[in-house]
Amino acid sequence: MPDEMTPDLSDDLLATRETTPLPAANAPQYSSRRELKAASAHEGRRQGVQRVARVAKPTRASRIAARRLAALERPTSSRSRKVTAGGKKKQNPIAVIAILLVVPGFIAAASIPAYAFAPAGAEHQAELEKESASVDAAAAPAQASLKVPSQVAPLSVKRDKITATTESELAAQKITAAAFASYNSSVRAAGDDYPWPTAGNTLSPLNYYYRQCVDFVAYRLNRDAGSTSAPFKFVWSNLTPGGGNASEWKRAWESHGWKTSNTPVLGAVAWFNGNHVAYVKAIKGNNVVIEEYNGMVKLGYAMRTIPTSSVARYLYPPPR
Secondary structure, rough: OOOOOOOOOOHHHHHHHHHOOOOOOOOOOOOOHHHHHHHHHHHHHHHHHHOOOOOOOOOOOHHHHHHHHHHHHHHOOOOOEOOOOOOOOOOOHHHHHHHHHHHHHHHHHHHHHHHHOOOOOOOHHHHHHHHHHHHHHHHHHHHOOOOOOOOOOOOOOOOOOOOOHHHHHHHHHHHHHHHHHHHOOOOOOOOOOOOOOOOOOEEEEOOOOOOOHHHHHHHHHHHHHOOOOOOOOOOOOHHOOOOOHHHHHHHHHHHOOOOOOOOOOOEEEEEOOOOOOEEEEEEEEEEEEEEEEEOOOOOOOOEEEHHHHHHHHHOOOOOO
């Protein structure tokens, strides 16, 4: 089978037949076909007629190679085809912003003096001391000329007196300090004869806590019985042995068999449901005048007039 690129001779013969004119009646006679063909070609060249040569048909391999070459020359992405009217490629806005943010940072970092990154080690100690000495020398004249007005009072520093070494001691001292700061005074209210008005948060000689309502009332019962110093007649162990809280006083009176009533008498104990006791000083019609500690005034003395019915129970003075 002949190759595809080999020209077909039959086409040449056909072209020769089409371009070769038929001999006229008076045309010269040629002895052979070869002479006729040569004469026709010469005549065609003379008249400007060129023989059209048939173009060879490309092979399948050449067509595939041409397609690959066209694919390589084609742009790889649509981004590369995005150009402005002036022929320049469009810049990505995100990339532009990143450049605007990063580039100034590099410039600022490059402008920082190199010594700022140097470690402050022993090798720089001499330089630092020299610089500090020069600063002190420059400020010395200004400090020497500074004068403090005579009317400026010296600053007095107040220090607390807490000397506790354990948490329990600290709690006790804080309570005592707060009590002294709030209620310690050299001026006593009229009628206040309680002997320990500035004592701390500890037990009194009556074995109740100082400046509590129960300790004050227990002292008043002792005073009325003529016992104003140790050894006291009435103390916790024989007055309210079941407990020291004011809420337990009514039960203690009943356990002793001592009299209680809703009618007040002078020197009786005014017992309240709210864990409080007071001393009955006077009776005025339907009212009673009571004296107390840690009632109206925290850890302090007070006297007030209240309705008789506002007292839950009156505990009469114990037998003397």
